Amino acid sequence: xxxxxxxxxxxxxxxxxxxxxxxxxxxxxxxxxxxxxxxxxxxxxxxxxxxxxxxxxxxxxxxxxxxxxxxxxxxxxxxxxxxxxxxxxxxxxxxxxxxxxxxxxxxxxxxxxxxx
Amino acid sequence: xxxxxxxxxxxxxxxxxxxxxxxxxxxxxxxxxxxxxxxxxxxxxxxxxxxxxxxxxxxxxxxxxxxxxxxxxxxxxxxxxxxxxxxxxxxxxxxxxxxxxxxxxxxxxxxxxxx
Numbered sequence: 001x002x003x004x005x006x007x008x009x010x011x012x013x014x015x016x017x018x019x020x021x022x023x024x025x026x027x028x029x030x031x032x033x034x035x036x037x038x039x040x041x042x043x044x045x046x047x048x049x050x051x052x053x054x055x056x057x058x059x060x061x062x063x064x065x066x067x068x069x070x071x072x073x074x075x076x077x078x079x080x081x082x083x084x085x086x087x088x089x090x091x092x093x094x095x096x097x098x099x100x101x102x103x104x105x106x107x108x109x110x111x112x113x114x115x116x
Numbered sequence: 117x118x119x120x121x122x123x124x125x126x127x128x129x130x131x132x133x134x135x136x137x138x139x140x141x142x143x144x145x146x147x148x149x150x151x152x153x154x155x156x157x158x159x160x161x162x163x164x165x166x167x168x169x170x171x172x173x174x175x176x177x178x179x180x181x182x183x184x185x186x187x188x189x190x191x192x193x194x195x196x197x198x199x200x201x202x203x204x205x206x207x208x209x210x211x212x213x214x215x216x217x218x219x220x221x222x223x224x225x226x227x228x229x230x231x
Contacts, residue, residue, distance in 0.1 A: 044225075046221070
């Protein structure tokens with residue numbers, strides 16, 4: 001059974017710092033991995049999706065990398081801002097030939113606080 | 117940009133009552149999902165739905181739960197007799213097709229409070 005772990009549970013950094021959020025998963029047989037942002041009491045906003053054949057994806061100040069063989073992904077946030085304060089979740093999808101079985105398995109998330 | 121919508125945003129119900137949570141997936145999407153997140157816990161998969169039938173369900177999705185796509189646009193989750201432990205945020209998601217990148221788009225969620 002796939003397990004996704006995100007450590008630490010919470011992180012507090014000063015504004016402007018570059019930071020790395022870690023995600024690990026127990027079964028390296030994944031189809032893709034998604035990083036989400038969740039603001040308190042709100043829904044899930046997809047940030048980046050990495051296919052299993054890819055090593056990284058970039059969007060603005062965000063860069064996500066994937067090392068499937070070691071069961072790890074990192075989300076790099078450059079020049080953090082107070083507006084980046086949120087919970088960041090990673091989720092993995094198992095292999096499938098169709099989307100029908102593409103349930104996502106989530107980590108618990110890392111709650112980031114960026115201090116002004 | 118198309119988005120998944122969910123109603124209501126917050127539902128309060130008494131234990132034992134039936135509730136229906138509604139979702140409108142993105143219009144050309146073919147795969148639909150329900151997830152839930154109990155406060156402070158992980159987001160958990162409940163059920164996936166394709167071609168008017170359940171594709172997969174988790175052990176959480178017992179006989180008290182059902183899903184339906186009644187009219188080709190709405191996708192509903194029904195809980196027949198709510199329990200206190202059903203209090204959670206419920207997320208609907210949809211996916212376009214079997215082709216990559218298989219990105220699931222999530223709605224804003226319905227917060228269900230069972231008293």
